[in-house]
Amino acid sequence: MNAIETTKIPVPDGELYAEVVGSGPPIVLLHAGFLGVQMWDEQLELADEHQLIRYEARSHGRSSTAMRDHHPYQDLLAVLDHFGLESASLVGNSMGGATSLTFALEHPDRVRRMVLFGPGVPPVEFRDxxxxxxxxxxxxxxxxxxxxxxxxxxxxxxxxxxxxxxxxxxxxxxxxxxxxxxxxxxxxHTATGALLEEDVRSRLEEIAAPTVLVVGELESSDLHRMAGEAARRMPNAELVEFTGCGHMTNNEEPQRANDLIRRHLAG
Known part of the structure; x- marks a missing residue:
């Protein structure tokens, strides 16, 4: 069993709680909104082959409360810089997927590959x-x-x-x-800082990182719509549906999720 190390990563006006485990090609795990690093517990077996870095976004879990508006993709940049990583693969769920897409747009040279479960595509619009x-x-x-x-x-x-x-x-x-x-x-609950969005949707064609977009069969129509559009317009993206799952696909079908991550990151 690989030992998990915890650390705090400085960001403007605060710090991020983070954990690192394993060794090998790095993967950064980005959680869904309101959740925390524990949502990736089922993916910890990947530490046998990869360095896994999972952190909690501002105003989530054990990270600092955001009192000013901020761009989450800039915090992801701070995470990579803290660990001295020139680039990493990104695995995100929902909000974490939205942050990953934005980061891949703004810092394409820092992203190897992505696997995104039920990702939002900023600016996120709900119609369901x-x-x-x-x-x-x-x-x-x-x-x-x-x-x-x-x-x-x-x-x-x-x-x-x-x-x-x-x-x-x-x-x-x-x-x-x-x-x-x-x-x-x-x-x-005292947070006054908002999570700022970039317009990723209008620039999806610019995101070249090889990407797998995963949606659950029982997911909302909004997430099917956003992931489907991203898969059509991103030049190196594919769409995969997990049958019998809702939004938390990596938790409901962990072995299928882990196998998919392994295959995709191996190229």
Whole structure:
């Protein structure tokens, strides 16, 4: 079993919590919104062949609370620089996928390959009625300062998705995601800094890094739409669908996800 080392990476007005394990060609793991590094636990077996670096974005987990607006891709640059990496492969989920796409656009020489699970494509636009309904439920819960209701709405759209009821989803996965999100909410409810987006969508043709875009069969129509457009327009991208999965594809089908990562990063 490879030992996990923890560290803090300086960024403007704060620091990022990070972990590193294994050796070999580096992979940076970028988590989904509200979650943390634990969402990549199923991918730790890749440390037998790769150096894995996983970190928590600002206003998430154990990283600093953002009190000013910031660009997440600049924090990813700080991560690579901290570890002295000229380039790395990126594996992201959702928000982490959006950060990866932006970074690959702004710093193409620093990205080898990417595997992105349910990635957002900035500027992220939601149209799916199910997602909009649960975003509204979150807004109401926030206004009422009801953390439990806020988390209920989050888990419904981000873990269950529009095509499953809660009792059709692994209860341990729902618990893990809820616990990570609770940590983020409790640690960072005072945040005043916003996550800034670049216009990646209008420049998808410029992202040349070989990329696999993964969507779950039971994912929302928004993520199918964004990933499908990216796969059509990026010159070296392919789209893969995981049957029977929602948004958390790398957790629901970890062995398939790990095998796909291995194959793609091997070229």
């Amino acid at each position: 009625p199910f997602i909009i309904e649960h975003h509204r439920a979150q807004d109401a819960a926030k206004e009422a300062m009801d953390a439990e209701a806020y988390l209920d709405a989050l888990v419904r759209y981000a873990v269950d998705g529009p095509h499953r009821q809660p009792d059709q989803v692994d209860p341990e996965l729902r618990r893990r995601c809820r616990d990570m999100a609770m940590t983020t909410i409790m640690n960072h």
